Amino acid sequence: MDADAPFLRFWAAFRENRIALVALAVIVAIALLAVLAPLIAPQDPYDLGRLVLSDARRPPGHVGSGGYVHWLGTDAQGRDLFSAILYGLRISVLIGVAAGIVAFVIGATMGATAAFAGGRSEMLIMRFVDLQLSLPAILLALVLAAVLGQGRLQMIAALVAAQYAYFARTAHGAAATERAKDYVEAALSTPLPARTVLFRHILPNCLPPLIVVATVQVANAIALEATLSFLGVGLPVTEPSLGMLIANGFQYLLSGRYWISIYPGVALIILIVAINLVGDQVRDQLNPRLKR
Amino acid sequence: MSAPLLAVRDLATHFFARNAVLKAVDGVSFTLDAGEILGLVGESGSGKSVTGYSLLGLIDPPGRIVAGSVKLQGRELVGLPTAELRALRGRRLAMVFQDPMTTLNPVLTIAAQIRLAIAAHERVSARAGRARAAEVLTRVGIPDAARRLDAYPHQFSGGMRQRVAIAVALLNRPDVIIADEPTTALDVSIQAQILTEMKALVSELGTALIWISHDLAVVSALASRILVMYAGRIVEQGPTASVLRAPRHPYTSGLLDSLPARAEPGAMLRQIPGLPPTLAALPPGCAFQPRCPRADSLCGMAPQVTLTGVRGWRCHHPLDGGPP
Amino acid sequence: MTGAAGPPFIAVTSVSKHFDPQLSLGERIAGALGGAVETRAVRAVQDVSLQLARGEVLGLVGESGCGKSTLGRMIAGILPPTTGSVTIDGAPVMSGGRHPRKRTTRVQMIFQDPYASLDPRMRIGDALAEGPVAHRLSARADAAAYVAAWLRKVGLDPDAAQRYPHQFSGGQRQRIAIARALAMRPDVLVCDEPVASLDVSIQAQVLNLFLELRRALSLTMVFISHHLGVVRHVSDRVAIMYLGGIVEIGPAASIYDDPQHPYTRALLASVPQLALQGDVVATFTPIAGELPSPLAPPPGCPFHQRCPLAEPRCRDQVPEMRPVGPQHAAACHVLQPG
Numbered sequence: 037m038d039a040d041a042p043f044l045r046f047w048a049a050f051r052e053n054r055i056a057l058v059a060l061a062v063i064v065a066i067a068l069l070a071v072l073a074p075l076i077a078p079q080d081p082y083d084l085g086r087l088v089l090s091d092a093r094r095p096p097g098h099v100g101s102g103g104y105v106h107w108l109g110t111d112a113q114g115r116d117l118f119s120a121i122l123y124g125l126r127i128s129v130l131i132g133v134a135a136g137i138v139a140f141v142i143g144a145t146m147g148a149t150a151a152f153a154g155g156r157s158e159m160l161i162m163r164f165v166d167l168q169l170s171l172p173a174i175l176l177a178l179v180l181a182a183v184l185g186q187g188r189l190q191m192i193a194a195l196v197a198a199q200y201a202y203f204a205r206t207a208h209g210a211a212a213t214e215r216a217k218d219y220v221e222a223a224l225s226t227p228l229p230a231r232t233v234l235f236r237h238i239l240p241n242c243l244p245p246l247i248v249v250a251t252v253q254v255a256n257a258i259a260l261e262a263t264l265s266f267l268g269v270g271l272p273v274t275e276p277s278l279g280m281l282i283a284n285g286f287q288y289l290l291s292g293r294y295w296i297s298i299y300p301g302v303a304l305i306i307l308i309v310a311i312n313l314v315g316d317q318v319r320d321q322l323n324p325r326l327k328r
Numbered sequence: 329m330s331a332p333l334l335a336v337r338d339l340a341t342h343f344f345a346r347n348a349v350l351k352a353v354d355g356v357s358f359t360l361d362a363g364e365i366l367g368l369v370g371e372s373g374s375g376k377s378v379t380g381y382s383l384l385g386l387i388d389p390p391g392r393i394v395a396g397s398v399k400l401q402g403r404e405l406v407g408l409p410t411a412e413l414r415a416l417r418g419r420r421l422a423m424v425f426q427d428p429m430t431t432l433n434p435v436l437t438i439a440a441q442i443r444l445a446i447a448a449h450e451r452v453s454a455r456a457g458r459a460r461a462a463e464v465l466t467r468v469g470i471p472d473a474a475r476r477l478d479a480y481p482h483q484f485s486g487g488m489r490q491r492v493a494i495a496v497a498l499l500n501r502p503d504v505i506i507a508d509e510p511t512t513a514l515d516v517s518i519q520a521q522i523l524t525e526m527k528a529l530v531s532e533l534g535t536a537l538i539w540i541s542h543d544l545a546v547v548s549a550l551a552s553r554i555l556v557m558y559a560g561r562i563v564e565q566g567p568t569a570s571v572l573r574a575p576r577h578p579y580t581s582g583l584l585d586s587l588p589a590r591a592e593p594g595a596m597l598r599q600i601p602g603l604p605p606t607l608a609a610l611p612p613g614c615a616f617q618p619r620c621p622r623a624d625s626l627c628g629m630a631p632q633v634t635l636t637g638v639r640g641w642r643c644h645h646p647l648d649g650g651p652p
Numbered sequence: 653m654t655g656a657a658g659p660p661f662i663a664v665t666s667v668s669k670h671f672d673p674q675l676s677l678g679e680r681i682a683g684a685l686g687g688a689v690e691t692r693a694v695r696a697v698q699d700v701s702l703q704l705a706r707g708e709v710l711g712l713v714g715e716s717g718c719g720k721s722t723l724g725r726m727i728a729g730i731l732p733p734t735t736g737s738v739t740i741d742g743a744p745v746m747s748g749g750r751h752p753r754k755r756t757t758r759v760q761m762i763f764q765d766p767y768a769s770l771d772p773r774m775r776i777g778d779a780l781a782e783g784p785v786a787h788r789l790s791a792r793a794d795a796a797a798y799v800a801a802w803l804r805k806v807g808l809d810p811d812a813a814q815r816y817p818h819q820f821s822g823g824q825r826q827r828i829a830i831a832r833a834l835a836m837r838p839d840v841l842v843c844d845e846p847v848a849s850l851d852v853s854i855q856a857q858v859l860n861l862f863l864e865l866r867r868a869l870s871l872t873m874v875f876i877s878h879h880l881g882v883v884r885h886v887s888d889r890v891a892i893m894y895l896g897g898i899v900e901i902g903p904a905a906s907i908y909d910d911p912q913h914p915y916t917r918a919l920l921a922s923v924p925q926l927a928l929q930g931d932v933v934a935t936f937t938p939i940a941g942e943l944p945s946p947l948a949p950p951p952g953c954p955f956h957q958r959c960p961l962a963e964p965r966c967r968d969q970v971p972e973m974r975p976v977g978p979q980h981a982a983a984c985h986v987l988q989p990g
Contacts, residue, residue, distance in 0.1 A: 042773055042816070159677075218769035222829070225730045225761050226783040226836060227754040236782075240773045371851040372822075485942060486716075515715035516878060520922035520938035542852055549924035549934035569933045572926060586856030588885035589925065593904060596863060597885070599856035603821050619853075 049321045056317030062310040070126040077119035078104045087114045093293050109295040121303045124278040132258035135195035140250050143203025151211035152234050165204045173198040181269040195257045206249045210242035244322035251315030255308045278304045332359035339396035341382045350607040352378040354560035360536050367551030368540045371604045374557040376540045380506045385413040419449045422502040426509040428493035432481045439477035445496045464495040469525045487518035508540045556580050559605040559615035566639035576646040579616045660703035667736030669697040669722050692947045696722040698896040709873040711887030718893040721844050724876045728761040728842040729754035757787050760833035764845035766825035770817040777813030780832050802831040823854035842874045880923050884908050892916045895954040902980030912982040915955045961986045
């Protein structure tokens with residue numbers, strides 16, 4: 037491939053920051069663990085029939101009845117925490133990324149279309165977005181999750197509804213800037229259809245700020261999902277996500293059985309911090325003002 | 329001959345990029361007398377602006393002045409501590425930029441900017457500061473200056489802003505003003521006004537002026553002497569009339585020939601072939617040789633400067649001078 | 653070249669363009685409550701009419717804010733006129749209605765800044781093929797060869813198709829922009845300051861390219877520039893604009909050698925000209941005063957405040973365009989029709 041393709045130039049610059057590179061490696065490792073969880077995890081935490089109550093609330097290092105070591109201990113139902121965390125990460129990453137992608141597509145299209153169309157439609161769309169941005173995302177997601185009920189799709193829908201507005205606002209700002217540039221005028225004066233100009237020229241050039249927002253929003257979506265699950269309006273109990281694992285262990289925190297809450301919490305923090313570190317470097321590399 | 333006001337010798341400013349050293353200014357020498365107007369002409373990448381910035385010590389990393397000397401009335405400026413350079417800037421040496429907003433602060437009124445510029449070098453009361461401000465603004469041709477002191481830069485037109493920037497530069501009556509393409513962004517009628525005023529001002533105040541521009545006609549309207557730069561070096565210098573009417577370097581001659589004013593309307597222009605030099609990949613020897621109609625094997629070696637009286641050029645195969 | 657029989661090839665008829673200020677809701681409320689909000693429209697172009705014959709090059713000259721770019725954009729079908737019409741061969745360039753669209757590929761535009769006028773994320777080959785493929789000037793399968801042919805015509809290596817805009821210099825990018833416009837097989841090219849951002853030595857190359865292409869493709873061109881020397885060099889006829897209107901129009905030679913309008917004269921005198929003889933190397937004379945704001949153009953003749961010849965009637969009566977020579981007209985009260 038051409039060494040001057042925009043992506044390769046970006047990657048060459050991205051590599052220079054060692055911390056971001058480590059964070060990216062962590063994300064890749066977590067993603068691999070999440071995807072391969074069924075192969076790695078010693079236990080299937082969803083299979084309630086395999087859980088042994090005598091193994092419940094055992095500290096890290098305990099050798100359970102399954103004959104393997106519970107490296108991170110077990111929870112109140114006798115689930116191996118390491119396995120539960122892997123499966124929890126799987127759900128968290130899946131939901132965070134899915135919500136991020138859907139919110140990206142909806143928000144970016146809305147924002148860019150508004151900027152491109154201008155006039156009354158722009159005003160209507162953007163006022164609606166502003167209105168939504170003035171409400172706390174957690175409140176909106178909480179209400180929606182409660183109304184929609186439990187389940188993965190419902191959760192993704194709630195997260196998308198809470199987050200697309202950030203993409204819309206970013207895309208609107210970026211597209212309004214691009215809209216005024218000569219290459220857009222050149223495309224319009226060819227003339228090319230408005231749809232082509234919007235999706236082939238304007239949106240691709242709005243990608244840098246949107247990608248930055250996307251990294252932040254995926255991290256936020258994961259945190260938000262964990263929060264909702266912690267509050268009990270998230271995923272069903274049969275599919276414990278990280279938030280629910282934390283919530284389940286919460287009552288034992290003060291009785292010395294710290295591991296039930298702490299380890300899922302640590303996993304969540306590592307994931308979110310890693311995403312944010314990568315996001316910071318992406319932002320620094322994509323910000324035209326910091327270009328040397 | 330008395331000692332020059334400003335003497336630049338073998339000045340070299342290099343930029344250290346990731347995998348290359350860009351020799352933006354590579355061995356520039358010239359002198360400037362008190363009250364003289366010197367034109368510095370070149371295309372993008374010629375090093376004309378970097379030369380100007382180097383004189384003021386305004387080179388930021390990854391750039392650095394790597395060699396040479398800049399002497400202002402015998403005092404060496406290269407290597408001076410930042411604090412001392414800052415004390416000189418504005419007082420002895422001042423700069424006018426292409427974009428006046430480089431100088432002006434958008435959130436301060438004109439009066440406040442000028443008062444701050446005065447206060448950088450002397451103590452002044454608010455009232456005296458205002459009076460001085462009104463005076464310098466009138467001098468640079470701003471009508472009704474006293475009434476416009478409390479305006480903000482955005483309330484001025486581009487030409488008026490550039491006048492304010494010039495007023496700030498003139499404020500402490502510096503010995504040298506370095507002007508980097510100050511009229512390039514302005515309309516021709518405003519450019520003509522500023523050129524006229526600038527010429528009158530420097531002769532009245534006895535300030536020397538280095539006018540950096542890509543436009544030969546503008547420079548020759550102002551300067552008594554011209555330096556032509558190409559790829560970090562001065563390739564030709566001399567009195568304006570002599571350089572323009574009897575260029576010795578093929579590059580100067582090519583530049584003049586490519587002006588539409590020199591050709592029959594509608595006829596092909598005598599263009600210089602090729603592209604302006606990229607500093608990262610300069611040819612060995614004379615940097616102009618790939619575009620030069622007179623180049624031969626000798627040009628693989630860098631030509632030395634030939635000096636005859638007031639004229640100088642850097643070429644193995646100069647054109648016939650003809651009558652100056 | 654001018655004054656061909658039949659309807660004019662390009663007809664610009666009483667065209668005006670007003671830009672209303674884009675007010676936010678807050679600004680509108682502030683304005684309604686008597687705040688200092690600018691609600692006046694910018695009258696960028698005011699009642700301009702002109703015609704171009706096929707194959708003619710018209711230079712549009714003026715200072716910033718005179719409306720030359722806006723007029724050019726209306727001719728190119730990028731901006732719809734507020735009133736008036738632009739037609740090529742009798743057909744309007746833009747459709748009417750509430751959302752005017754450009755309807756023809758016969759007129760294409762070249763922009764000033766070759767860095768901004770190419771999509772930074774698109775390979776040159778894709779950028780050049782896009783329009784011709786969309787308008788069936790080239791089949792998708794033949795697009796690569798079609799693009800290569802146009803790149804060659806503007807003096808570039810066909811390999812350029814594989815690269816991105818940032819890999820080219822300003823002059824090369826302007827050639828690419830020219831190739832992109834020409835690949836649409838236009839009859840008319842509107843060039844907005846096409847050499848203003850280029851180095852002097854590159855300007856000559858690009859101007860030569862325009863001259864060559866114009867002959868080879870018998871193009872009609874509107875050449876917009878503030879640079880009087882450049883315009884004279886490429887134009888058959890020249891229109892001088894001031895504050896949204898044309899003040900003088902005529903054959904290039906008459907305009908430059910025998911300017912009539914006081915503004916044209918002052919503008920020509922304000923450009924430093926290199927003199928080949930004499931003690932003075934370059935001469936120029938500035939115009940007094942500043943351009944008035946296009947928000948509040950002065951009544952009467954727009955130039956009267958800066959005009960050395962202004963009479964009392966110039967302050968309240970707008971001068972009409974009147975012939976002052978063969979195909980040469982100017983809008984000035986003081987001039988005697990000749």
